[in-house]
Amino acid sequence: MLQSLKQPNQPFVLFQRDGTNWSMRYTMGGRQIRKSLGTSDKVEANRLANERARVDHAEEIATRDEQVAFTGSILWMTLRGLFLLALVPAAQDKLREQ
Structure with missing residues (x-):
């Protein structure tokens, strides 16, 4: 027989079989x-x-925080890369003008 014990305000259920x-x-x-x-x-x-x-x-909160930090790092690297790519043509144009 399965005995189950759900207590109010608990994030879990306890149960026992036989x-x-x-x-x-x-x-x-x-x-x-x-x-x-x-x-x-x-x-x-x-x-x-x-x-x-x-x-x-x-552990769940720590994992979620790590995922957010990793996503933030990727976003930063992507934005930095896009910024640098935008600078390269501008720098090449300046060199051509000189």
């Missing part, structure tokens, strides 16, 4: 994730799930 270890289920980045918590004790499972949710949330 008295085995508790597991957690949550959504991150549009994907549903299930993880075993390695304990049959409900209180310990809740503590571990909260800890895991905090760690995963922090």
